[in-house]
Amino acid sequence: MALHEQIRAYIQNNLVVFDEQAKFSDSDNIFELGFVNSLFAMKLLTHIEGTYHITVDNDELDLANFASVNNIVALIERKRAEVEA
Amino acid sequence: MTKEIKCVVWDLDHTIWDGVLLESEQVVLKPGIREILTELDARGILLSIASRNSREDALQKLREFGIEDFFLYPEIHWNAKSSSIAHIREHLNIGIDTILFVDDQGFERDEVQSVHGDVECVDAADYLHLLDHPRLNPKFITEDSKRRRLMYLEDMQRKQIEESFEGPQDAFLASLDMVFTITEAAEEDLKRAEELTIRTNQLNATGRTYDYEELNAFRQSPNHLLLVCELTDKYGSYGKIGLALVEKTETHWHLKLLLMSCRVMSRGVGTVLLSYIMQETKRAGKLLRADFVRTDRNKMMYVAYRFANFKEERVDEDGTLLLINDLSSIASFPPFIDVRTSILENTTRY
Numbered sequence: 131m132a133l134h135e136q137i138r139a140y141i142q143n144n145l146v147v148f149d150e151q152a153k154f155s156d157s158d159n160i161f162e163l164g165f166v167n168s169l170f171a172m173k174l175l176t177h178i179e180g181t182y183h184i185t186v187d188n189d190e191l192d193l194a195n196f197a198s199v200n201n202i203v204a205l206i207e208r209k210r211a212e213v214e215a
Numbered sequence: 216m217t218k219e220i221k222c223v224v225w226d227l228d229h230t231i232w233d234g235v236l237l238e239s240e241q242v243v244l245k246p247g248i249r250e251i252l253t254e255l256d257a258r259g260i261l262l263s264i265a266s267r268n269s270r271e272d273a274l275q276k277l278r279e280f281g282i283e284d285f286f287l288y289p290e291i292h293w294n295a296k297s298s299s300i301a302h303i304r305e306h307l308n309i310g311i312d313t314i315l316f317v318d319d320q321g322f323e324r325d326e327v328q329s330v331h332g333d334v335e336c337v338d339a340a341d342y343l344h345l346l347d348h349p350r351l352n353p354k355f356i357t358e359d360s361k362r363r364r365l366m367y368l369e370d371m372q373r374k375q376i377e378e379s380f381e382g383p384q385d386a387f388l389a390s391l392d393m394v395f396t397i398t399e400a401a402e403e404d405l406k407r408a409e410e411l412t413i414r415t416n417q418l419n420a421t422g423r424t425y426d427y428e429e430l431n432a433f434r435q436s437p438n439h440l441l442l443v444c445e446l447t448d449k450y451g452s453y454g455k456i457g458l459a460l461v462e463k464t465e466t467h468w469h470l471k472l473l474l475m476s477c478r479v480m481s482r483g484v485g486t487v488l489l490s491y492i493m494q495e496t497k498r499a500g501k502l503l504r505a506d507f508v509r510t511d512r513n514k515m516m517y518v519a520y521r522f523a524n525f526k527e528e529r530v531d532e533d534g535t536l537l538l539i540n541d542l543s544s545i546a547s548f549p550p551f552i553d554v555r556t557s558i559l560e561n562t563t564r565y
Contacts, residue, residue, distance in 0.1 A: 144384075164550075171522050172515060191521035 133203050140177060141199065144170050156199040171196055178202065184209035219413065220260060220335070220350045221309045224300055226318035227266040227273055227291075230339040236268055236276060244280055247343060252285050254346055258353055259360025261307060261367065264289035265299035265316065265327075287367050296323050297330035307367065308477045310416055310512070315350065317342060357407040359454040369450045370478065388483055389551040391448040395487050397556045400441040400458075405430045407455045408443060411474060418475040418485065420516045421508040421535070425460075425472070438463050444488050446479055453479055457488045468496040470505035473516070483549050489523055490546050491556065497542040504528070507536040 131139070134156060141160060145152050152163075160166050166174075174196055179185060184206060186195075195205045228235045234242035252262060262285045266273060270291040277283040288306040290299030296318070304311050312333035318324050319339035328336050335350070345351060353360065373391070380387045400408055405427050412424040425433075433439040444457040456479050460472035470492065475485050496503040505525060507517055523546065525538040548554045 172518055175518060188517070188521070188527075191518055193522045193524065196522075 133206060134199055137178075137199050137202050137206075140174070141166065144173065154199075156203075158199075159197045160199075161193060161197050174202070178206055182206050182210065184213065217350060218310070218313050219353050220315045220348075221313040221414070222261040222263055222287075222303065222307055222315070223255060223345075223351070224263045224265050224303060224314060224316045225286075226296075226320070226323065226339065227264060227268055229319040230317055230342070231264075231282075232276075232280075236272060240276075242276065244282075245342065249280075249282060251342065251345055252282060255351065256285055256364055257361060258351070258356055259363045260351060260353070261309075261364060262286050263303045263307075264291060265296040265303070265318075266291045267293050267296075284368075285364070287364065287371070295326060295330075297327050300327055300331060300334060308480070315348075317345070353410075354413070355406040355410050357410055359407050360410065362452075362454060366451070366454060366478070373448075373450055384483075385549075385551050388549070391450075391482075391551075393446060393448045393482065393484065393552045395444060395446050395484055395552050395554045397442055397444045397488065397491055397554070400430070400434050400443045402431065402434070404443045404455060405434065408441070408458050411455070411458045411476065412472070415474045415476055416510070416512040417477050418480065418516055418519075419510070419513050420470070420473040420520070421506050422510040422513065423472060423508065433460055440468075442488070442492075446482065446484060453482075459488055459492060461492060463499075463501075466501060467504050468492070468499065468501045470503065473505065484552055485519060486523065486546060487548055487552065487554060489519065490548060491554070493523070493540065493542055493545045497545065503540045503542060505538045505540070507538055508534065509536070 138156070142152070144166060154160055154163060161171070171193065175186060186205070186209065190205065195201055225231055228242075230245075231248055232242040232244050236242055255262060264286050268291050273291045274283060274289070277286070288303050290302055296316070300314060300316060304314060311331050314331075315335045315337060316324065316327050317337045317339050324336040324338070327334055337345070377387055380390070408430050409425060409427050416422075430441065433441045440461040440463065442459045442461070443455050445455050446453040453476070456476040458472065458474050459470060462469040462471055473489065475488065479485070493503060505520060507520060509517070520538055523540070524544050525540045528537045528539040530536055
């Protein structure tokens with residue numbers, strides 16, 4: 131499964147609203163839409179650090195980096211590139 | 216500093232009772248054990264069990280003795296006690312270095328010690344001295360500590376219902392009818408406030424502890440705001456679970472201390488107090504600063520600040536990280552919680 135789908139699936143499994151109410155595109159801000167709460171941000175951080183073997187630096191702990199599928203994927207890919215470099 | 220013990224984990228055979236249950240049903244409670252359990256419970260220290268036994272038989276025996284209700288998340292099976300203690304720690308969400316383990320067998324104590332170096336292990340032969348153990352004598356016994364076991368029992372009930380709940384998490388949380396009350400600390404809150412600064416590790420922005428007198432001075436100071444919060448739901452009260460100390464200056468409000476009991480982490484209320492302070496600071500027309508001192512446990516608090524749009528400003532000489540927030544974006548309260556405040560109506564204070 132491509133990274134975008136993996137992240138999307140993870141978010142969908144953690145929605146605080148019913149699935150049918152939660153339609154979002156890869157660029158939608160899921161926090162502003164109210165589909166997830168701040169507790170989820172914390173859970174998401176732990177999840178991506180554990181699953182993708184990356185460590186998010188303090189200066190990247192900006193909610194914007196976690197606010198949409200695209201931004202999360204971009205963050206993971208950037209961190210992975212750093213590890214490989 | 217050696218931390219106060221939050222949970223005592225007991226073996227059963229030759230520890231709680233004389234004899235081995237598997238060999239004879241005629242085991243008897245050790246002299247004084249009921250009194251010790253009762254006293255520890257009254258001090259707000261949690262109790263649990265790590266025993267190699269048949270679960271049903273052992274629970275039945277505890278029930279006969281009338282002491283079953285003392286024990287939270289008892290681990291009674293044939294697996295290693297180190298894993299039992301790990302499970303208990305996870306259920307109670309407390310630090311491994313706040314657990315004390317009592318067992319009559321050196322082998323079991325060594326096995327636990329080899330895996331969990333920070334667990335204090337005590338030979339059951341010394342059980343009569345337990346009540347005098349310095350780490351089992353909390354500095355304060357508050358309303359919250361006396362009710363602690365009850366609060367965990369209510370929590371077990373909530374968890375069972377949560378696990379069987381179909382539907383999204385918010386709907387479950389909404390079904391709890393949670394009320395989050397923020398008030399200025401009254402004198403009778405100070406013991407609990409001090410206790411919170413000592414007991415809270417993960418969701419603690421600075422790890423600083425304040426004693427009763429210091430807190431009392433802040434409470435009365437016109438330049439400070441000392442806030443406590445309480446959470447209740449339809450199953451009962453979680454007690455006083457959060458504390459914040461704000462210093463008010465000409466241009467800024469400054470969060471010197473922010474902490475939240477780990478018990479409420481799964482309730483999605485962790486950011487309510489912070490959001491509230493952000494709202495009030497903005498209403499007062501000030502900027503908000505916050506101190507953060509890194510400890511080995513509190514990364515989650517740093518993340519909470521950053522996700523609430525705090526930026527790093529500078530590091531003080533003593534290592535305190537200063538965060539600043541322009542309050543351009545403030546999270547609203549979660550819809551599933553009723554937030555009540557009984558302060559700041561009399562705005563003449565600042």
